[in-house]
Amino acid sequence: MQKIVFSLLILLFSLSSAQAADSIKIGMITTLSTKAGYLGEDIRDGFKLAIEQGKGTLGSFPVELLVEDDGRKPEKGRQIAERFMKRDKAQILTGIVFSNVAMAVVPKIVRSGAFYISPNAGPSKLAGKGCDKNYFNVAWQNDNLHEAVGKYVTEQGFKNVYLLAPNYPAGKDALAGFKRFYKGGIAGEVYTTLGQSDYAAELASLRAAKPDAVYFFLPGGMGINFIKQYAQAGLNKSTPLFGPAFSFDERILKAVGDAAVGVVNGSQWSADLDTPENKAFVAAFRTAYGRTPTLYASQGYDAALLIGSALKSVNGDVNKADEFRAALEKADFPTVRGNFSFGKNHHPVQDIYVREVVKDGQGNYTNHLLKKVFTNHSDAYGGECGM
Amino acid sequence: MLLFIEQLLNGLQLGVMLFLMSAGLTLVFGIMQVINLAHGSFYMIGAYVAATVAIRSGSFLLGMAVALPVAAAVGMLMELTILRRLYKRDHLDQVLATFGLIFFFNELTRIIWGRQPLFMDVPSWLGGAVELLPGVHYPVYRLAIILVGIFVALFLYLLFSRTRLGMQIRAGASNREMVAALGVNIRLLYTLVFGLGTMLAALAGIMAGPILAVEVGMGESILILTFVVIVIGGIGSVRGALVGALLVGMVDTLGRVYLPDILSLLVSSATADTLGASLASMSVYILMAIVLTCKPAGLFPAQS
Numbered sequence: 097m098q099k100i101v102f103s104l105l106i107l108l109f110s111l112s113s114a115q116a117a118d119s120i121k122i123g124m125i126t127t128l129s130t131k132a133g134y135l136g137e138d139i140r141d142g143f144k145l146a147i148e149q150g151k152g153t154l155g156s157f158p159v160e161l162l163v164e165d166d167g168r169k170p171e172k173g174r175q176i177a178e179r180f181m182k183r184d185k186a187q188i189l190t191g192i193v194f195s196n197v198a199m200a201v202v203p204k205i206v207r208s209g210a211f212y213i214s215p216n217a218g219p220s221k222l223a224g225k226g227c228d229k230n231y232f233n234v235a236w237q238n239d240n241l242h243e244a245v246g247k248y249v250t251e252q253g254f255k256n257v258y259l260l261a262p263n264y265p266a267g268k269d270a271l272a273g274f275k276r277f278y279k280g281g282i283a284g285e286v287y288t289t290l291g292q293s294d295y296a297a298e299l300a301s302l303r304a305a306k307p308d309a310v311y312f313f314l315p316g317g318m319g320i321n322f323i324k325q326y327a328q329a330g331l332n333k334s335t336p337l338f339g340p341a342f343s344f345d346e347r348i349l350k351a352v353g354d355a356a357v358g359v360v361n362g363s364q365w366s367a368d369l370d371t372p373e374n375k376a377f378v379a380a381f382r383t384a385y386g387r388t389p390t391l392y393a394s395q396g397y398d399a400a401l402l403i404g405s406a407l408k409s410v411n412g413d414v415n416k417a418d419e420f421r422a423a424l425e426k427a428d429f430p431t432v433r434g435n436f437s438f439g440k441n442h443h444p445v446q447d448i449y450v451r452e453v454v455k456d457g458q459g460n461y462t463n464h465l466l467k468k469v470f471t472n473h474s475d476a477y478g479g480e481c482g483m
Numbered sequence: 484m485l486l487f488i489e490q491l492l493n494g495l496q497l498g499v500m501l502f503l504m505s506a507g508l509t510l511v512f513g514i515m516q517v518i519n520l521a522h523g524s525f526y527m528i529g530a531y532v533a534a535t536v537a538i539r540s541g542s543f544l545l546g547m548a549v550a551l552p553v554a555a556a557v558g559m560l561m562e563l564t565i566l567r568r569l570y571k572r573d574h575l576d577q578v579l580a581t582f583g584l585i586f587f588f589n590e591l592t593r594i595i596w597g598r599q600p601l602f603m604d605v606p607s608w609l610g611g612a613v614e615l616l617p618g619v620h621y622p623v624y625r626l627a628i629i630l631v632g633i634f635v636a637l638f639l640y641l642l643f644s645r646t647r648l649g650m651q652i653r654a655g656a657s658n659r660e661m662v663a664a665l666g667v668n669i670r671l672l673y674t675l676v677f678g679l680g681t682m683l684a685a686l687a688g689i690m691a692g693p694i695l696a697v698e699v700g701m702g703e704s705i706l707i708l709t710f711v712v713i714v715i716g717g718i719g720s721v722r723g724a725l726v727g728a729l730l731v732g733m734v735d736t737l738g739r740v741y742l743p744d745i746l747s748l749l750v751s752s753a754t755a756d757t758l759g760a761s762l763a764s765m766s767v768y769i770l771m772a773i774v775l776t777c778k779p780a781g782l783f784p785a786q787s
Contacts, residue, residue, distance in 0.1 A: 131700050134598045263760040287760035288739070293695050293704055294500075296493040296625065297736045304486045320600060320696035328605060328622050328694070330612055351600035351696055 119158035123180030124191035128165035135193045142396030154404030157412035170200030187414045195219040206230040215399040224477030227441045235395040237475035239273030241340040244362035244448040244469040246277035255280040258307035263287035270313035283307035319343030327355035345390035349461035356453045365394045366465045374432040405429035439474045441481035485618045498732025499632025503687035505712040505724040507680030513656045513719020520581040523702025524588035529685025530692040534603040543606035558681025600698035717781025738766035
């Protein structure tokens with residue numbers, strides 16, 4: 097009996113290692129723990145969906161996805177990247193959620209000759225001066241979604257907007273992005289403590305400033321708190337609220353409830369975007385995981401498809417780095433966004449929309465596509481990139 | 484001026500919230516000499532249980548009625564099984580153990596409830612805003628929080644000054660060997676005090692649930708301010724916790740609102756915004772440093 101078990105085990109191990117030797121390793125460094133863990137979870141699940149649909153392959157080449165949690169810590173991200181590249185010999189990495197982690201990890205990866213495909217973070221530095229031939233961003237440059245709302249708010253005739261963001265680099269970049277396309281006056285610009293949970297004082301000042309609209313960027317739980325308290329103070333009846341998609345994904349909406357209904361937010365993707373690829377993706381994601389995908393899931397899925405398209409054109413040989421890179425640049429993949437190409441700094445040139453939060457027939461909260469704000473929009477930093 | 488009154492109320496409300504948290508923490512430390520870093524976990528447990536029951540039953544009060552005893556029971560269980568072994572150890576061991584418990588409770592919450600933050604709404608009978616003064620509208624729910632805080636402060640005052648249990652607790656804080664020698668069951672007393680402390684933290688969590696995101700790790704964000712409060716108030720003193728909480732609530736709220744304005748008189752407005760925000764987030768720690776310089780044992784040091 098023991099012998100049988102033993103030999104079975106050996107067989108199992110030899111099989112799995114044999115398979116591992118043939119398949120292409122993709123290292124995913126992402127945030128699965130902490131409050132923000134659901135972002136990484138959705139990126140991973142979107143990515144895995146693409147692999148499962150290819151029956152374990154991307155671009156019909158077998159791949160092995162290695163996933164590790166960076167706990168939102170830059171130094172941990174660096175260690176994982178090192179392990180993926182040295183121990184597992186992964187040449188394609190992806191997955192980082194947060195810009196501060198990306199800034200610490202991405203330069204290290206591309207310097208050592210591996211490829212990094214960003215499914216989320218798009219800090220300005222990596223789009224401008226710090227751009228690299230092996231770095232591709234398949235989501236957005238950080239400012240993009242804020243820019244779209246800035247333009248939309250101007251088009252809608254708002255003249256006196258109140259701005260609110262946490263006091264850290266991404267918060268300032270967000271408001272700078274908004275102001276780049278917003279042409280009206282500013283009723284107030286407030287920077288709150290990162291991780292703040294009660295906004296009563298800010299809301300009282302906001303009401304006293306009498307703005308005609310409010311734009312805020314408060315990712316994660318901060319946004320849930322703010323939207324709820326904004327509605328509890330009765331402000332949602334008098335002053336329309338605007339934000340980026342980050343505070344209005346389907347999982348946050350579930351925790352916010354009615355307070356978010358009617359809020360207009362900027363996004364490069366929406367679950368009801370009417371393309372055949374997107375419809376198929378949303379349906380498949382719902383079947384596989386039993387929930388509506390968020391924009392993060394769509395970005396993870398697109399990242400996987402992009403990698404698949406490039407693998408196909410180099411016949412699964414990532415060692416042909418120049419050809420692999422050229423294939424990535426073509427962005428010849430069936431994106432769920434309908435329209436996608438890369439600018440010369442390897443950042444997206446894509447359409448950006450505004451969506452409105454609605455309650456659907458089954459009582460779920462979701463986003464409804466409202467209007468296309470930008471067509472083929474790129475970012476403000478491409479000029480600084482030396483490629 | 485009206486805005487200032489509203490901001491004072493906001494400060495008061497934050498202070499009351501901090502009082503609920505710090506009263507329990509300071510009691511436990513004062514009487515049992517245990518530093519309980521996992522105090523914030525009971526805030527989270529209170530919010531999660533109340534939100535779950537409120538979602539299922541539709542009743543906020545029922546949620547509260549279930550969450551308070553559940554949190555107290557978890558607290559007492561933790562005291563019986565874990566903390567009891569730590570009384571004789573030094574503070575570093577206690578900090579390590581209770582710090583570990585934070586991770587334990589966070590992970591347990593994630594296993595039971597998942598990553599999705601829970602939704603909890605203000606009960607409809609506490610919704611909306613009232614006009615306190617002409618032009619000052621204030622949300623009813625936040626007024627309710629202030630009332631609950633005043634009620635708890637009164638309750639604790641009566642408990643300590645008018646009841647036998649309160650007398651034993653105070654005596655235990657001053658000299659536990661003597662109290663034990665006089666025949667008081669000090670072990671039972673400790674368990675009860677711990678249960679009371681965790682129940683107060685859970686109450687704070689339940690009251691916060693409709694305003695904040697009910698999510699894993701929500702206890703840690705308030706825990707730091709709670710420690711500031713008990714250091715300012717004097718460790719072990721409930722009266723100190725009350726004064727400290729109100730001070731911290733006011734300084735934090737008014738600092739956040741008025742520091743950028745005050746600074747903009749001195750420097751350009753863009754710098755003032757950033758500098759003001761940074762200074763405001765430091766204001767409570769500056770307050771703590773000032774208090775510690777003048778009164779190293781805090782404002783109302785417990786007699787020991």
